[in-house]
Amino acid sequence: MGILTSLKLSHLASAPHRFNQNSTLFFLHNSSIFTSPPLCSLRHTKLKALATDSASPISNMVKAIRVHELGGPEVLKWEDVEIGEPGEGEIRVRNKAIGLNFIDIYFRKGVYKAATMPFTPGVALLLYISYFPFSRKNDSFIVNKSTARLLNDFRFSIAGMEAVGEVIAVGPGLTGREVGDIVAYAGGPMGSYSEEQILPANKVVSVPSSISPVIAASVILKGMTAQFLLRRCFKVERGHTILVHAAAGGVGSLLCQWANALGATVIGTVSTKEKATQAKDDGCHHVIIYKEEDFVARVNEITSSNGVDVVYDSVGKDTFQGSLACLKLRGYMVSFGQSSGTPDPVPLSALAPKSLFLTRPSLMQYTTTRDELLETAGEVFANVSSGVLRVHVNHTYPLAQAAQAHAELESRKTSGSVVLIP
Numbered sequence: 247m248g249i250l251t252s253l254k255l256s257h258l259a260s261a262p263h264r265f266n267q268n269s270t271l272f273f274l275h276n277s278s279i280f281t282s283p284p285l286c287s288l289r290h291t292k293l294k295a296l297a298t299d300s301a302s303p304i305s306n307m308v309k310a311i312r313v314h315e316l317g318g319p320e321v322l323k324w325e326d327v328e329i330g331e332p333g334e335g336e337i338r339v340r341n342k343a344i345g346l347n348f349i350d351i352y353f354r355k356g357v358y359k360a361a362t363m364p365f366t367p368g369v370a371l372l373l374y375i376s377y378f379p380f381s382r383k384n385d386s387f388i389v390n391k392s393t394a395r396l397l398n399d400f401r402f403s404i405a406g407m408e409a410v411g412e413v414i415a416v417g418p419g420l421t422g423r424e425v426g427d428i429v430a431y432a433g434g435p436m437g438s439y440s441e442e443q444i445l446p447a448n449k450v451v452s453v454p455s456s457i458s459p460v461i462a463a464s465v466i467l468k469g470m471t472a473q474f475l476l477r478r479c480f481k482v483e484r485g486h487t488i489l490v491h492a493a494a495g496g497v498g499s500l501l502c503q504w505a506n507a508l509g510a511t512v513i514g515t516v517s518t519k520e521k522a523t524q525a526k527d528d529g530c531h532h533v534i535i536y537k538e539e540d541f542v543a544r545v546n547e548i549t550s551s552n553g554v555d556v557v558y559d560s561v562g563k564d565t566f567q568g569s570l571a572c573l574k575l576r577g578y579m580v581s582f583g584q585s586s587g588t589p590d591p592v593p594l595s596a597l598a599p600k601s602l603f604l605t606r607p608s609l610m611q612y613t614t615t616r617d618e619l620l621e622t623a624g625e626v627f628a629n630v631s632s633g634v635l636r637v638h639v640n641h642t643y644p645l646a647q648a649a650q651a652h653a654e655l656e657s658r659k660t661s662g663s664v665v666l667i668p
């Protein structure tokens with residue numbers, strides 16, 4: 247065993263046969279020594295990846311966007327953070343592309359609340375109390391075991407819930423993951439607005455080689471949301487008529503394409519003519535510009551006063567009451583977001599005249615087990631590969647400019663997916 251410079255390491259990548267299968271490599275870079283896993287656990291391609299990585303060594307300091315106080319986009323700060331090494335069951339990932347989601351805005355503004363302010367990087371436990379089931383006793387929040395596990399994942403003050411990256415280190419004893427793997431993750435733990443991050447290995451999924459990191463990061467959280475909404479929360483089938491609000495948005499665009507492929511008649515609402523054009527291209531049979539038209543009256547007209555089977559409402563406050571009015575008898579109101587603000591409380595009696603169903607679902611509760619996560623992500627990637635889903639990556643920003651990306655998503659200037667590049 248010897249100490250190799252990065253120059254010698256690149257020779258190694260082209261001639262790995264000179265080394266014993268059980269060799270462990272020691273890399274010397276900028277006066278620091280790094281070790282590799284035994285060579286027998288690495289494929290030739292992974293070896294090449296290691297050689298490349300030796301030019302940019304694993305350092306504990308990386309750049310990330312952090313939030314110290316709630317507020318507008320200006321609270322997103324580009325800072326140095328120390329992220330440490332992966333522990334048992336964890337991996338360290340160098341992000342290649344990071345998906346921006348409206349939930350990032352809710353956290354930044356405090357719509358979804360953190361328990362402690364300011365958040366302390368690395369040790370703060372973010373209690374997402376408005377999102378998880380809980381009960382109260384003597385001023386304490388009581389949560390069940392799986393919720394407690396999820397809450398424990400919200401450790402960082404670094405924003406972001408969706409990214410794709412390359413595994414650059416694995417924790418002790420971890421099997422099933424290798425340095426060089428390209429992985430995606432969506433949902434907890436928070437902290438994807440970072441050049442690198444430590445993740446629980448059981449929260450990531452492999453990205454098929456046919457799908458680029460930018461596409462995968464644009465679709466993993468939003469596509470899994472579309473999957474559980476259309477296939478499990480309410481099962482859309484041929485013959486159904488559905489209403490999708492914000493039809494040209496990140497989730498909305500995928501909902502429309504997927505529902506059309508399932509054989510539903512799709513009605514979409516959007517705010518502008520440009521967004522209407524995209525929604526049409528995405529398979530909306532009817533597009534309503536709800537800033538100019540009364541969407542309830544238009545849905546009545548389109549459905550000959552029968553109403554729709556289901557409304558997928560992510561807009562919340564501005565659309566909620568109208569959405570209930572658009573439903574047919576025994577229709578499903580799926581309220582899955584609040585981009586315009588939290589809807590006013592609904593009395594149970596409001597559901598009675600049409601025997602309506604009302605649900606407020608979250609992706610997290612539909613991907614709690616490893617099997618659910620793999621099945622949901624697998625269906626999304628399969629639909630991307632087969633062309634059922636065309637991902638519109640309409641906006642990309644350098645990660646350092648996350649504040650600008652937030653401002654534009656929040657002011658309805660974006661359509662399709664928004665991606666941050668580290």
Ligand SMILES: NC(=O)c1ccc[n+]([C@@H]2O[C@H](COP(=O)([O-])OP(=O)(O)OC[C@H]3O[C@@H](n4cnc5c(N)ncnc54)[C@H](OP(=O)(O)O)[C@@H]3O)[C@@H](O)[C@H]2O)c1
Pocket residue numbers: 346347348349467468471492493494495496497498515516517518521560561564582583584585586587607608609610655656657658659660661662
């Ligand atoms: N429950 C879950 O598990 C889950 C998971 C993922 C996402 N979501 C929800 O799904 C929604 C869509 O998320 P996304 O990331 O794909 O965002 P997005 O749809 O790309 O952006 C939000 C869109 O909402 C519409 N909107 C209407 N009124 C608005 C207002 N007052 N302010 C801002 N936007 C307004 C805008 O479209 P127009 O200009 O066409 O009106 C805007 O483009 C969000 O509400 C998010 O919370 C929920």
